[in-house]
Amino acid sequence: MKTLFFISCLVFSMPSFSAKYGANKIQTLKWNDLEVVWIQDERFPTYALSVYFADGALSDSAGEKGMTSAMFNLLTSGTRRYSQKDISDNLEFYGASYGPNTTHEYSTYSVGGLVKDSIPTMKKICHLFQDATFPKKEISKEKKRALEGIKNMVDSHGALARRAFRQISLEGSPYGYPVSGKMKDVRGITQNRLSKKLKYFNDEVKKRIYIAGPKEVLNLERVIAEDCKWTGKGSYVRKTEYEPIKSSKKAQIVLVTVPKANQAQVRIGRFLNRGEYEKRELLSLASEFLGGGFTSKLMRELRVKRGLTYTVGAFAAGQKGYGRAGISTFTKNETIGELLEVTKSTIDQIVAGEFPDHEFERSRGSLSGSYPFRFEVTSAYLSQLQFLDHIGAPYDELYQFQERVNKMTREQISQVVGDIFGWEKQTVVILGSPKLAKTLKKKFGKVRIVSYKNFL
Known part of the structure; x- marks a missing residue:
């Protein structure tokens, strides 16, 4: 159900991103005091x-902890009228795509499909939000799946490293x-905790609807009001204060020990406070230059020149109340010292x-040049508007991205890489064999050693 939002062959001939790619198609509406952002797109049904x-x-x-994510994931587990199978079969009949996304700061639930099926599909989704009972049998199945997934991280070192890196590098924050x-x-x-969480999100939390499609999608207003029963009365917005x-x-060196590790997973980065992540275009370019593809500096130094790794990536970005910066790669146990040394010298x-x-x-x-292609799929474009709000x-900011990036200088990149990725500011997390402790202590002196079990 991937709807092309941009015509790729015209991208480089357009005078500006905003002139042709939907800026004049965005309308802001009110449905029963509920904010609605609609992108009128008449090209596809x-x-x-x-x-x-x-x-x-x-x-x-x-x-x-984890209750919000579990609640959204279990919305389709059953209601008083329908079993999980009934719900799944019905939504598949309409060819609908649907599902949640939960972050620390906000949550979303997305639905897509053919316009002709939008009303029955959304009626079913609204029914889930209003009548989900979270059957104990389905909760038990989901808990078993979730527990197995976490246990399996012991054999999926990349996933375990991401989990450990987040917790360690964001220590002291919420x-x-x-x-x-x-x-x-x-x-x-x-069951009781899930039901209370659903009631909280239905009744108290502020909501906003984002829709893309032809004019017929506006017929969903009645469904949202009568079936979902959502209004503008829910007003709570998450705000977080922290030191x-x-x-x-x-640089803080942390070794997360895990059994049977024949490679070292490496994550380097730090927490970004307010005031450090607001220049989003500059952070994007710094990430691209440092580790954004095969021609990036780290890729050329670590893989092309020395064969120390197969891949490496870098990112620096912010949410509403915080930001993160990171470098992600891996190497053989025998080359961990060289990989860290080359990474540091490349940043320097x-x-x-x-x-x-x-x-x-x-x-x-x-x-x-590649920026417009991020939004070829309509849902990606909606997600970006959602994030900006x-x-x-x-x-x-969306439409001026290319113009701003094209004006950036090499001096700005040097400055921001030093500010964000400067080696002495980083938390370096290595997930691997306990035997790496000797190598790391010899090279860096103080090394904090933590068991992988702390992150499961």
């Missing part, structure tokens, strides 16, 4: 709809704990401006 809830996993109190909880939290999922996390003055060289103009220009052109940024 399809629609995409997303419901934004202004709260997420941060609403989970101590002892109920954002480090897994959205879906840990094993102890999964065991605490109950700024101070950057370290020396960029900060010192020791890179040719053509490398910078190539990364800048690649990021600018969430962080309180104007839609113009």
